[in-house]
Amino acid sequence: MKPPTIAVVLLSLFGAAAGLFGAAAGAQTPATAVKEDFKPSTLNQPGQEYPQVNSQRHARFRIVAPQAQSVSVSLGGREGTPLRKGEDGAWTGTTAAPLDEGFHYYRLSVDGGTFNDPGALHFYGSTRWESGIEVPAGDQDFYALKDVPHGRVEQVLFPSKSTGTVRRAFVYTPPGYDRDPSARYPVLYLQHGWGEDETAWSNQGRAHLIMDNLIAAGNTRPFLIVMTYGMTNDARIGGLAKFDVGPFRTVLLNELIPYVDAHFRTLPDAAHRAMAGLSMGGMETRWITLEHLDTFSHIGLFSGGSISPADMKAAPGFREKVKLVFVGYGSRELGAPRAGAPAGFGGDPRADAEALAKAGIRSVFYVSPDTAHEFQSWRRCLREFAPLLFRE
Amino acid sequence: MKPPTIAVVLLSLFGAAAGLFGAAAGAQTPATAVKEDFKPSTLNQPGQEYPQVNSQRHARFRIVAPQAQSVSVSLGGREGTPLRKGEDGAWTGTTAAPLDEGFHYYRLSVDGGTFNDPGALHFYGSTRWESGIEVPAGDQDFYALKDVPHGRVEQVLFPSKSTGTVRRAFVYTPPGYDRDPSARYPVLYLQHGWGEDETAWSNQGRAHLIMDNLIAAGNTRPFLIVMTYGMTNDARIGGLAKFDVGPFRTVLLNELIPYVDAHFRTLPDAAHRAMAGLSMGGMETRWITLEHLDTFSHIGLFSGGSISPADMKAAPGFREKVKLVFVGYGSRELGAPRAGAPAGFGGDPRADAEALAKAGIRSVFYVSPDTAHEFQSWRRCLREFAPLLFRE
Numbered sequence: 001m002k003p004p005t006i007a008v009v010l011l012s013l014f015g016a017a018a019g020l021f022g023a024a025a026g027a028q029t030p031a032t033a034v035k036e037d038f039k040p041s042t043l044n045q046p047g048q049e050y051p052q053v054n055s056q057r058h059a060r061f062r063i064v065a066p067q068a069q070s071v072s073v074s075l076g077g078r079e080g081t082p083l084r085k086g087e088d089g090a091w092t093g094t095t096a097a098p099l100d101e102g103f104h105y106y107r108l109s110v111d112g113g114t115f116n117d118p119g120a121l122h123f124y125g126s127t128r129w130e131s132g133i134e135v136p137a138g139d140q141d142f143y144a145l146k147d148v149p150h151g152r153v154e155q156v157l158f159p160s161k162s163t164g165t166v167r168r169a170f171v172y173t174p175p176g177y178d179r180d181p182s183a184r185y186p187v188l189y190l191q192h193g194w195g196e197d198e199t200a201w202s203n204q205g206r207a208h209l210i211m212d213n214l215i216a217a218g219n220t221r222p223f224l225i226v227m228t229y230g231m232t233n234d235a236r237i238g239g240l241a242k243f244d245v246g247p248f249r250t251v252l253l254n255e256l257i258p259y260v261d262a263h264f265r266t267l268p269d270a271a272h273r274a275m276a277g278l279s280m281g282g283m284e285t286r287w288i289t290l291e292h293l294d295t296f297s298h299i300g301l302f303s304g305g306s307i308s309p310a311d312m313k314a315a316p317g318f319r320e321k322v323k324l325v326f327v328g329y330g331s332r333e334l335g336a337p338r339a340g341a342p343a344g345f346g347g348d349p350r351a352d353a354e355a356l357a358k359a360g361i362r363s364v365f366y367v368s369p370d371t372a373h374e375f376q377s378w379r380r381c382l383r384e385f386a387p388l389l390f391r392e
Numbered sequence: 393m394k395p396p397t398i399a400v401v402l403l404s405l406f407g408a409a410a411g412l413f414g415a416a417a418g419a420q421t422p423a424t425a426v427k428e429d430f431k432p433s434t435l436n437q438p439g440q441e442y443p444q445v446n447s448q449r450h451a452r453f454r455i456v457a458p459q460a461q462s463v464s465v466s467l468g469g470r471e472g473t474p475l476r477k478g479e480d481g482a483w484t485g486t487t488a489a490p491l492d493e494g495f496h497y498y499r500l501s502v503d504g505g506t507f508n509d510p511g512a513l514h515f516y517g518s519t520r521w522e523s524g525i526e527v528p529a530g531d532q533d534f535y536a537l538k539d540v541p542h543g544r545v546e547q548v549l550f551p552s553k554s555t556g557t558v559r560r561a562f563v564y565t566p567p568g569y570d571r572d573p574s575a576r577y578p579v580l581y582l583q584h585g586w587g588e589d590e591t592a593w594s595n596q597g598r599a600h601l602i603m604d605n606l607i608a609a610g611n612t613r614p615f616l617i618v619m620t621y622g623m624t625n626d627a628r629i630g631g632l633a634k635f636d637v638g639p640f641r642t643v644l645l646n647e648l649i650p651y652v653d654a655h656f657r658t659l660p661d662a663a664h665r666a667m668a669g670l671s672m673g674g675m676e677t678r679w680i681t682l683e684h685l686d687t688f689s690h691i692g693l694f695s696g697g698s699i700s701p702a703d704m705k706a707a708p709g710f711r712e713k714v715k716l717v718f719v720g721y722g723s724r725e726l727g728a729p730r731a732g733a734p735a736g737f738g739g740d741p742r743a744d745a746e747a748l749a750k751a752g753i754r755s756v757f758y759v760s761p762d763t764a765h766e767f768q769s770w771r772r773c774l775r776e777f778a779p780l781l782f783r784e
Contacts (some may be wrong), residue, residue: 045520045521046519046625047519047625064504064506065502065503065505066501067503068413068460068461068503068504068505069460069503089504108507109455110457110460110503110505110507111458111459111460112456112458112459112481112502113456113460113505115502115508116507116508118507118508122514124697127439129514145558150549150558151552152546154544154545154547156543157537157604166537166538166539178655181573208547212549237738263570330441351522366602391620
């Protein structure tokens with residue numbers, strides 16, 4: 001079930017990769033005095049002072065490369081932040097505009113080569129391990145590491161006959177999972193985006209901390225989250241039109257779900273199984289769930305398309321089987337000032353959500369304030385989505 | 393219980409950090425023709441062709457930085473491999489000497505700055521995320537990812553009152569742990585070395601795969617492995633004399649062990665509890681176990697000192713309580729040609745092991761062939777150590 005909007009999708013994903021949904025969306029802010037209250041990013045390597053972020057959400061970088069000819073930072077796909085060499089041989093620079101709140105990928109250009117910032121931790125995105133920086137957000141408490149009961153993130157290696165490989169998945173098990181050996185749990189299958197992998201939802205998304213905090217506050221039913229590689233990265237720019245969800249669908253439906261149901265205490269039926277994904281992972285979710293409504297009853301698309309009344313009609317049993325359709329976007333993806341304008345995956349997601357609701361489907365449309373096609377939008381999508389799941 | 397050999401220890405760890413136990417230990421090999429059968433390292437980022445290794449264990453690097461003035465590779469602490477710029481703007485070079493088998497950390501110097509190779513995966517060592525390269529070993533099958541039943545590596549976040557933090561540990565649970573809710577398991581607490589952290593034994597050491605393979609072959613009793621941060625990295629060069637094992641000991645004994653015993657199905661007694669560590673982690677193991685023989689009965693020191701008859705006499709109940717003392721080293725650490733010569737942690741570990749055996753202690757001394765103070769020695773130590781544990 002390929003969507004009719006594939007051409008739009010291609011352009012949109014190209015935009016995401018090239019950073020047209022960039023992080024430096026506050027360019028409208030005039031270049032006023034930069035406050036000198038910079039603090040190290042919380043995603044720095046242990047003991048590293050740089051990169052830093054100030055209270056205005058400007059980032060400052062410092063790279064030691066005394067004999068280099070040019071050093072710049074590429075963040076969010078804008079023209080980049082050029083760094084200037086000081087007398088100590090270190091290159092420093094500050095972003096001209098404030099960054100959006102939340103997590104951003106970035107990379108260095110050093111004399112024409114692409115490298116990571118040795119001060120920052122690494123995160124897999126754009127088919128490479130990138131540098132990451134975290135801009136403190138007003139609502140960061142919901143994904144903070146707090147003194148609450150914590151679940152686990154369990155790395156499992158499962159056999160895959162269809163690919164002839166042993167494959168990796170991460171399984172979040174909620175606090176208390178180890179306590180009652182008779183308790184069984186619903187499961188959310190949660191997919192990363194293009195260029196990312198199965199590490200993204202924990203490392204960048206902090207999905208486990210979001211769940212720990214929601215559960216501690218009594219705001220969601222405890223459930224498992226399964227994260228595996230969506231095999232999207234062979235579909236490079238220009239080749240996405242040929243992307244075939246088939247091999248991943250086979251791994252997911254025929255291998256991973258049976259493995260999880262055999263090795264974890266799940267409630268192994270459609271009523272207790274959800275699928276969601278971000279960007280390309282949202283497209284995969286849409287393609288797979290609409291064809292497998294006997295497997296999944298709850299659907300989440302985070303910056304990754306929507307489900308239209310036409311989709312609903314084309315999927316037999318949709319009205320009876322689907323318990324939730326959640327569609328979320330960052331506000332900067334939707335285009336201002338027309339808040340309901342088409343986002344990057346074709347159609348009008350808000351209009352689709354409203355049409356589904358009118359047709360009697362439990363349909364939720366969420367807009368993350370002041371964020372783009374980035375992880376802060378998706379952290380918030382998960383926060384909004386999780387409490388809606390598996391209500392009986 | 394600080395060892396009397398602290399001065400020697402300091403020199404040795406400095407050596408390890410500065411790479412005097414370097415990887416390029418085959419420097420005696422004359423620079424004969426280099427075979428052009430290079431293949432990408434198995435630790436490269438997805439789709440990356442470089443770095444590469446050939447059948448003679450030479451490594452070749454290729455770094456794109458067209459405007460750079462100088463690019464070199466530092467691996468194993470030798471003077472480094474200078475790269476030369478080709479007409480395509482890429483810098484390439486091949487190690488002059490073969491590398492030892494197994495895993496090596498390395499880093500780039502680009503115009504005087506320290507960066508990672510964008511082709512390689514990252515591994516935490518020397519208090520930074522370093523580049524890693526894997527040289528195929530004749531015995532690599534024992535840590536290969538194979539089609540056998542796999543255990544899990546579970547990330548747990550546990551509360552620590554003594555440090556006022558929520559701390560991370562990884563817990564390996566063997567295949568079948570999820571199946572029988574009445575089965576209980578012994579536990580090995582396994583520590584990383586100076587400059588590393590709780591990710592090292594999985595990422596660099598492949599401890600989970602070593603265990604999966606040993607268990608599949610029926611060569612070890614299944615047990616849990618718990619890996620947490622040894623808090624060794626605040627003790628920088630020059631400050632190691634002031635290193636205090638106390639805070640880590642408190643976390644381990646008062647917080648982590650009770651947490652693991654409460655949340656995993658362990659056999660929570662000394663007979664079923666082991667501790668081992670590599671390098672600095674071996675020193676921690678020695679200090680902690682000798683003072684807590686009611687907590688640990690099996691001791692493993694991997695390139696991290698030994699236990700002498702004097703130590704034995706100073707530890708009340710040693711003879712009755714200690715079920716195994718395992719001491720391992722890489723052969724290149726022991727000094728040729730005197731295979732039993734003192735290694736870098738003072739004393740003569742082989743003589744100590746023999747003396748303990750004569751005194752009736754179950755004492756095992758292992759030498760990893762043709763390896764240095766690096767992870768290939770410690771992978772092999774774990775392979776040799778695990779089958780000796782918890783035999784009743």
